[in-house]
Amino acid sequence: MQILDGTAVSAHIKSQIKEEAASLSAKTGKKPHLAAVLVGNNPASESYVGSKVRTCEELGFDSTLLRFDGDITEQQLLAEIQKLNDNEAVDGILVQLPLPGHISPDMVINNIDPAKDVDGFHPITQGKMLLGQRSFLPATPYGILLMLEHYNIDTTGMNCVVIGRSNIVGTPMTVLLGRNGTPGNATVTMCHSKTKDLKEHTLRADLIVAAIGRSFFLKADMVKDGAIVIDVGINRIDDATKKSGSRLVGDVDFDNVAPKCSYITPVPKGVGPMTICGLMKNTLEAFKLRNNIH
Numbered sequence: 001m002q003i004l005d006g007t008a009v010s011a012h013i014k015s016q017i018k019e020e021a022a023s024l025s026a027k028t029g030k031k032p033h034l035a036a037v038l039v040g041n042n043p044a045s046e047s048y049v050g051s052k053v054r055t056c057e058e059l060g061f062d063s064t065l066l067r068f069d070g071d072i073t074e075q076q077l078l079a080e081i082q083k084l085n086d087n088e089a090v091d092g093i094l095v096q097l098p099l100p101g102h103i104s105p106d107m108v109i110n111n112i113d114p115a116k117d118v119d120g121f122h123p124i125t126q127g128k129m130l131l132g133q134r135s136f137l138p139a140t141p142y143g144i145l146l147m148l149e150h151y152n153i154d155t156t157g158m159n160c161v162v163i164g165r166s167n168i169v170g171t172p173m174t175v176l177l178g179r180n181g182t183p184g185n186a187t188v189t190m191c192h193s194k195t196k197d198l199k200e201h202t203l204r205a206d207l208i209v210a211a212i213g214r215s216f217f218l219k220a221d222m223v224k225d226g227a228i229v230i231d232v233g234i235n236r237i238d239d240a241t242k243k244s245g246s247r248l249v250g251d252v253d254f255d256n257v258a259p260k261c262s263y264i265t266p267v268p269k270g271v272g273p274m275t276i277c278g279l280m281k282n283t284l285e286a287f288k289l290r291n292n293i294h
Helices: 006-028 043-059 074-086 105-110 123-131 139-150 170-178 198-203 254-260 271-290
Strands: 033-039 062-068 092-095 159-163 187-191 207-210 227-231 235-238 246-249 261-264
Touching: 006 043, 006 139, 006 271, 033 043, 033 074, 033 271, 043 062, 043 271, 062 074, 074 092, 074 105, 092 271, 123 170, 139 170, 139 271, 159 170, 159 198, 170 187, 170 207, 187 198, 227 254, 254 261
Parallel strands: 033 062, 033 092, 159 187, 159 207, 207 227, 227 261
Antiparallel strands: 235 246
């Protein structure tokens, strides 16, 4: 069993991004610029956005963090996003989810300029992905592809099961693993809360992506020997042994599943760092496209 170490892989990829960004900045006199929008004071969102802003600094990118109170109206937020769309200095826009209940995430995402949609959530962006056209890939699936590529894991001909069908992870992951590309060329089954006999599907899988948002959901008796398991889950559970009183766990029962696997991602330090890599590669790509760099 080999751990797919997201921290180590992301460090390697970030060094490549930093080098390319420095070279492009020397030629253009500009830096890639990511604008992050944070609404309310969700502690997890604060942490995620803070990590993304710090990574921009580490890579030599410019970044702007816009904070808004949780009672901002939808129209006010859309007006702020339009300002970012119109700002020629901004290459990429990230709106941290979840948003307060009175604001439609679809409405917000749909109002981001697709040329700055570095999270890869806009319908135009996802439509291009579906058609195999050049586009920004959703950051988490993109990060998973980068990890598979780094470890030289060839998914061609594999039976893959994706558990979860969100537009952020499950659906794009299903598309990308099945596309004619590398990684890709797999036979992919998307499973979800209405799937019958889920265990029958997972026991046939050479690769499982667990993205259902339920702690320890994937058990050892659901995984065949030698399978590859990618755990996208980030769930906080109570743990009296920790100073904070809680800890992060994934969607996979790691301790019992790991011994059966050929490769597996841990939580934390697995998919999480790779998601930020996907976001940063998209931001660099947006910078290149906006400056006609091929």
